[in-house]
Amino acid sequence: MTSLKVPESKLLAEIGFLAAGRGLPSVARNIMEALLEANPSESGAVIGLAIADLAEKKFDQAIITLQKKILDHDPDHDMALAFYGMSLKMAGRAAESEKPLDHVIARDADPQAVALAKSIKSETV
Numbered sequence: 001m002t003s004l005k006v007p008e009s010k011l012l013a014e015i016g017f018l019a020a021g022r023g024l025p026s027v028a029r030n031i032m033e034a035l036l037e038a039n040p041s042e043s044g045a046v047i048g049l050a051i052a053d054l055a056e057k058k059f060d061q062a063i064i065t066l067q068k069k070i071l072d073h074d075p076d077h078d079m080a081l082a083f084y085g086m087s088l089k090m091a092g093r094a095a096e097s098e099k100p101l102d103h104v105i106a107r108d109a110d111p112q113a114v115a116l117a118k119s120i121k122s123e124t125v
Helices: 006-021 025-038 043-055 059-071 078-090 094-107 111-122
Strands: none
Touching: 006 025, 006 043, 025 043, 043 059, 043 078, 059 078, 078 094, 078 111, 094 111
């Protein structure tokens, strides 16, 4: 597969996120896997795969995906941590979700991740 330019990659990722959000996790997964094939270090595509897992209620798989493909080598990746916390909470592990969510909020480095972490903390699942 040829490499994608940044605008193309971002557009495809957005389409993948929309697909997952609209109840089309298999479409989202196909897009995100193609993005990863073109750029294996694309963390947004990994997060997209986790979102597809969450849409299919595969909470443990989302946790594993985020941990192994992002957080093991970048433990301060705020957006991955926020979705990791969400995945833990959706898996019924609310107490465990507090640590990554609090870390994102305390670091206050990525405004979108902070907003997401705060939202997740305030939601009951």
